[in-house]
Amino acid sequence: MARTTLKRVHGYLAEFDSVQDVYHASEHIRDAKYRRWDVHSPFPIHGLNDAMGVERSKLPFFVFFGGLTGITIAFLLQYITQVMIYPTVVQAKPTNIFTTPAFFPVMFELTILFSAFTTVFGCFAMMGLPRWNHPLFTSKQFKKFSDDGFYICIEARDPKFHQVETKAMLEKIGGKNIELVEDEL
């Protein structure tokens, strides 16, 4: 007896023949105001961000505060130990706020370190990583995306997603092998 599993629609996957096709299709989908969709291509396509209408990432905003935290921690760490708790006077150099130049290398390094951590982990968080599997890997034809295929996937969680209309639109803008990708629950 075959086991029945619950399935959830992930979205429509459509194949495109060339960079031009996928580029213009992206412009079309962007203008149709879809929000939850992505393009999969074996190589970066110049100008695709504009064609997809991708908004500027919010990541730099968080990275700025990551760096700020790093520089503050580095300064306090050194100021508290080197000035307040145990001042070391070397060759009559000051131990007060004018000692700051000596702290710069550490302040610089910690700024970079905290910014880098914020970038990497912020990036993971915003992309929803790590995850074990992606529903698109259930599609047989999708394997071509890392070789010579160009794909667009419009996801079902998009508020504008419609079983019939979305499929019709993908056909109209030149999508081939349109497939309804389902995710096993």
Place this chain on the structure above:
Amino acid sequence: MSAHSITLDDLPRDGERLDLAKFSKLNGLMFILGALGTVISALYLFGVFGPDRQAQFAYSWLFAFFFYFTITCGGIFWVMLQHAINAGWSVAIRRLFENLGANIKWLAFFAIPLVFSPPIREALWEWIAAHREAAAHAGAGESLYDSLHHMAYADPHLHLLVAKFGYLNMPFWTARAIFYFVVLGALAVFLRRWSIQQDTDGKFSHTFRSRSFCCLLLLPYALTVTFAAVDWIMAMDYSWFSTMWGVYIFAGCAWSSMAVTIITLTYLRSNGYLGKVVTEEHYHLMGKLLFAFTVFWAYIAFSQFFLIWYANITEETRFYLTRNTGGWWFVSNLLVWGHFAATFVVLLSAGRKKKPVLMSWICVWILFMHVVDIYWLIMPERAPSLTHGESIWIDGAVWGDLFAFIGIGGLLGWATLRRLAKASLYPCRDPRLLESVTVKS
């Protein structure tokens, strides 16, 4: 994506020519200011206002000369770099750098008092005065070196000068000064000439020849700028040394010349030139380089300060001691916050770099900070040297700084504008022009 992508047919075949008549007001103003400043400077330089003012003005002249020298060297550097790395994006703006670099002929003329006038150079470089004294004391059959050696017995400070005799001596120093202008002049003249020849014959060979020329001569260029900075600025105090010096000056060169070019570009575009050839993408790319050199300058400046601060060698710390005393402390801090911090924050955003008018105002600020930088390098030496350490500021000498600055600046501005009108504003038959015009960053 623009509705219609530009092709070579959209651009005028023979490039764009600047109509000087349109700029007669500005050009006349710059000439009058330049001539006036130069005439007053000449009075100072010939000692009409007395030997004291003449010695003080020597520093003013060096300051003004060196400020424009850095900008000119930066112009040459950008042309060389763009050729050497085969840069495609920069073709549309390369002619502006070429014209900026060609000012080197004028600067060679302005350098004559510094190199050949004894009262001027002895006021600036103490070692020259010491050498003259040694020459006067030299007995029969005694060389200058021996005489200097004898003087060092009486004054132990001069031992350093004896040790540096192989480098710091008049014939070698003069020959080096001439050599710098020959090398820089050749670079500026040939690169500009070949580029303009290509405008008429369109031969690719000019591009290839420029490329190999620049690859071969980047090292001599770097040495030239480094040693010029050492000879003219660092040697003002012959006991002080810093191995970061050449790189520090070079960072200022690249920074300030990029700022000048962005301002020039915006001015030309606002008058209806280069509208199709230069896009905001070029501004973005130039802004990125400007930003890079802001960081680079700060990195070099801090490294130099930090190593000296930690090492605590007596001769070295004097440089920063002078500049952290009295009013100079505020100037040092202005450099930290204005030259680096403010510029860094303002240039950080990509959107801001794409706004020509905003970028030009940032560049005006950058140029101002470069003036402060060069002033800060030279002027703290003036009063201690001339008064033998009794004062750190001379009242009234700042007028000389102003006249020298306006004089050289006015004449160079006038010459540059005229030079811009002599050929197309961009290399109109460069093989990579289309690549540059349609660049996206």
